[in-house]
Amino acid sequence: MINSKETYNNRQVTKYIDFFHSPGCSRLHLRMARQQLAAYAEDGVWVNISALPPGATYDLVVLEYALGSSDDIQALLKQVRPLCHATTLLIAVEYNMVWSTVIRYWKRFSGRKEQTPSNWLSHGDVKNIVQLEGMEVFRHTRKTLLPFNIPILGPFMNRIIGNLPLVNHLCLNHFYFVRFQPGELRMAGQQVYSTSIIIPARNESGNIRNIVERIPSFGGTQEIIFIEGNSTDDTWEQMLAVQELYKGKRNIVAIQQTGKGKANAVQEAFRIASGDVLMILDADISVCPEDLPKFYEALIARRGDFINGCRLVYKMEENAMRGFNLVGNKVFSLLFSWLLHQPIKDTLCGTKVLLKKDYLALEKNRSYFGDFDPFGDFDLLFGAYKLGLKIVDLPVAYKARTYGETNISRWKHGWLLLKMWAFAIIKIKFKP
Structure with missing residues (x-):
């Protein structure tokens, strides 16, 4: 123009x-x-x-x-x-x-x-x-x-x-x-939003049933999408079991990802999601499923356009986050707040919520930043910024893992995320 x-x-x-x-x-x-x-x-x-x-x-x-x-x-x-x-x-x-x-x-x-x-x-x-x-x-x-x-x-x-x-x-x-300003935003002909809750899981067999039992009912119709990614335990079998157990009671979808990494799993699940609202919930249950209604309410009341979970406000359970991880999260908080011109305290919390229509627009812009974020957190945050969405942190209590082990390599992935941030400076701050 x-x-x-x-x-x-x-x-x-x-x-x-x-x-x-x-x-x-x-x-x-x-x-x-x-x-x-x-x-x-x-x-x-x-x-x-x-x-x-x-x-x-x-x-x-x-x-x-x-x-x-x-x-x-x-x-x-x-x-x-x-x-x-x-x-x-x-x-x-x-x-x-x-x-x-x-x-x-x-x-x-x-x-x-x-x-x-x-x-x-x-x-x-x-x-x-x-x-x-x-x-x-x-x-x-x-x-x-x-x-x-x-x-x-x-x-x-x-x-x-x-x-x-x-x-x-x-x-x-x-x-x-x-x-x-915030006010009830309703879609034409609807009183409430339908919701798709995306749960990527790798070696999380012991958490699958617990997740379903703890997700409360809220909003309109609710869809739970489990996506399994290259597990070595019986995570996939547990997904199929809860799907059968709750048949007729809850709309549970179970799929296996065709690619690798959490970001790919989330993207594949988003493509088949039918809800107006898209939510991501990590299968380690370190963020309580009971907190999901808070995200839903914040979004439909337009407190923000992209609701980002924040684990760094409330006191954490012991061993929920290792010391170096906590330092890394605080450093990324400062770097991202400067880069995106608005305060973002926790960039790496897995729980993120946005409207499906905004995600579809974000997906069209993905080529601008590139599709190389293995976790998807930066991909969504950068995309939300480019769309001009208001990003809001929502504090959550961070719990210690009770089953399995983390799939994140602290130093390897931390270095990769830092390189991604540096790349984003060129694309956002120093662009032609």
Whole structure:
């Protein structure tokens, strides 16, 4: 959607927003023109929003420097609301207050006709005003340290230096990711969501029946999908046994994965899942099955779009997590919170929940990061970030394993995950 007639800075803004535009996603780009909202049509033409198709709503709505140019931001947001549906992602772009004097004089001496913002908004201002209109800012990023087209220097400053901590606060453009505030989100014609609970298992024979007995009923129809992966014990036989035992009482599906690794197992199970909500529950029962309704309620109440279990809040059972693993999880927490521009305390908790429609969109984007995460945690977190989903940690009590042994190699897999994080820096922070 980059227009050759736009300035270098405008092209940088559009390029960054393109990152969050998923295949099949409808998009609307808005600016202010003489105190009126204008929408991008094509070939650089901007039209009044009254010219848009009646009743049309969009998955992604971009407000480019519109808030700072409006005499009444609340009235502007009221105009935008009919163009949005319940899960629309709204990205508002505004100038950094630090650049106010530079922008004012540059436009005066360059003779450019673009409107200079009448309101220099702080992060707190934007957060407060959108909240008054029933919306929330859930992510805030800064981009473009050098808004001029200087070969080699420009890309270096914007891709590398401008993403460094502290220096990042000097960037010209602020991006505010906005969503409608939490409220009951129901699908058309439905009162509740159906749920698919995915349970990947390898050498977990002693836990299979216990899991089914402990999963509570919640929401609409419920589907439990066991997927067995190259076990050396009788895990598969136990899955078939509980399927037969609960026949007519619970909808239990048992399959064997065709590939290797937890990530592959989850992906194969997701493909056959019929529920509106997709949940992952590890078969070691270190996260209590009784906690699953909390994840369901958080998702349907729109506390977040991607609910991530967090084991690092409540006191753990003795031997639930080894010392080096705990340190590693805390390090990854800091690294990911910086990388994804929102606090994420526990990246490696196996319990994660999202809507199936969001997973299908995430799957289409998977090629961007690559499909080499053996566990699937990073794959889902990176994918949720790229979709512009709000990621929320949900604290859970972490229990010690009562059967079998962990399938994770602390040092080997820890090193692999660190390399994946470093790769993601290039794809997210330092991308062209």
